[in-house]
Amino acid sequence: MLGLTSVCVFLFSALALAVNSGYSLGALVLLLASGSLLWKxxxxALQRRDYLLITVLLAYFLIFTTNMLYHGDPAREFDMPLRSLLxxxxxxxxxxxxxxxxxxWAGLSVGAIAGAAYALMQFVPDSLIRPQAATSNPIHYGNVSMLLGILALCGLDWARTQAYRYAWSSLLLAGCLAGIVGSVISGSRGGWLALPVCLIIMAVHHAKNHGRRHLAITLSLLFALLGLAYVMPHSPVQQRVATVISELEKYKNDGDVTTSVGQRLVMWDTATELVKEHLWLGMGRTGYLQQKKVMLAEGKISKLVSDYTNAHSDYLDVLVKRGITGVLALLALLLLPLVLFARTSHRxxxxxxxxxxxxxxxxxxxxIFGLTTSSLTLNIGIIMLVFPMVILWAMLRQQERTA
Structure with missing residues (x-):
């Protein structure tokens, strides 16, 4: 069974971006294999921390599912919170x-490299067509690519203790750079916000464990990466930053909602306005879309905005559809595991x-991803959160037991 779980964990990340629904393969086999627990x-030896993690996963499922039933949402909506139960x-x-x-660690690097290679085959400098993964649009491809790259970089401390530490370090660094490159060429701006924040957290982490010189090294690496991504020829970063500024000016001066930034701002304003009347339980997906049709008929929003089924922000989308109770469940899903992992990183x-x-x-x-897009309304989004979460927690607990 150890061999099976190891191979599945490798395939989960390695196939995530370059193979159609590749992230589902390893997760599905792990789920099926979990049935063996019933007879084996x-x-x-569960601890209180394990129960806390299990509780938050179950609570997210129960709160969202109950809310969807209450609002009579379509059956396909239940598919997303079901992932936290599974x-x-x-x-x-x-x-x-x-x-x-x-x-x-090998799966992370291979997945990031394969995803970047897949996207580079589609990349055309100065083109309006943005590269994407086999199973997601450019936004979610870019976010997951950045995620794989950042997670690969976390393995450098582990690599230093291995017999082939230089080979492992090289592979992990290659995975990190590939993940960042994939995110950059995707043009997905939300994912870029995560890189400096994560590198600063990583710098503080290493400074506490290895000395302050690691803080200076990591911060220097941060500025070098950001500078390189901006000044490189045909830089998508430079182009996308310029586009943001231009689109903000168009929206501010002319109320232009034909641009990506303009549409996002209108969707956020619309969600904020609608949630006032349904603060605690939200209005459900069905109610949200029906109300947008009413606003379209009244001329309050554009047809370009009314067709979107989410608010392009995890927080606002959950708030308008599930209310404050849904937001609390979402924050618990993100913050409680963060605290559990942080305690182990320090102690x-x-x-x-x-x-x-x-x-x-x-x-x-x-x-950070959830600020500017609705990651958790898509299969790739919720799976790439909850399954890496439980994989990392299980390996962390194993390291504690063998220490």
Missing amino acids: LPSL AVPVLLLLLAYPPRPTFW GPAGARPFALAGMLLCTCYM
Whole structure:
């Protein structure tokens, strides 16, 4: 079983971007394998922290599902919160049969490199067509690519303790750079916001564990990466930054809603306006879309905006559809695991810290992604949050047990 969980963990990340629904393959096999717990009955020795993580995953599922039933939302809406429920038996399986770390770190790097290669084949400088993954649009491709790159960078501390540390370090650095390159050429601006924040967290983490010189090294790397991404020939970063400024001016001066920025601002204003009358429980997906049709008929919003099924922000989308109770469930899903991982990064054994750091940055990335897009309304978005979360937690707990 250890071999199976290790291979599945590798495939989960390695196939995430370059293969159609590749992220689902490893997750599905892990879910099916978790059925073996019913007759093998391994000793799990669960701690209070494990129960807390399980509780927040179940609470997210129950609160969202109850809200959807209350509002009579379409059956396909239940598919997203269901992923947090399905992550629970996978967590129990991985706690019983923790995967080998080599498979996890290798999968991250291979996935980032394969995803960047797939996108580079589509990349045309100065083109309006943005590269994307096999199963997602450019926004979510760019976010997941950046996520894989950042998580790969967390493995450098682990690589230093391995027999082939230079080979592992090179592979992880290649995965990090590939993930960033994939994000840059996708033109997905929301993912770029995560990079400086995560590098600063990483710098503080290494400064506490290895000395202040690591803070200076990481910050220098941050500014070098940002500068290089901006000044490189045909830089998508430079072009997309210029586009943001131009579109903001058009919206401010002319009320132009034909641009990406203009449409986002209108969607955010619309969600903010609608939520006032349905503060606690929201209005559900059905109610949200019906009210947008009413506003379109009244001439309050453009046809370009009324066709979107979400508010282009996880926080506003949940607030308008699920109310304050839904927002609290979302924040718990992001913040409680963040706190659990952070405690281990400060107090845990050295072997567990790379996994704790990766868990912290996973939650941080999704908190930032959710500012400008609705990641958790898509399959790739919710799966790439809850399944890496339980994988990292299981490997962290294994390192604690063997320390």
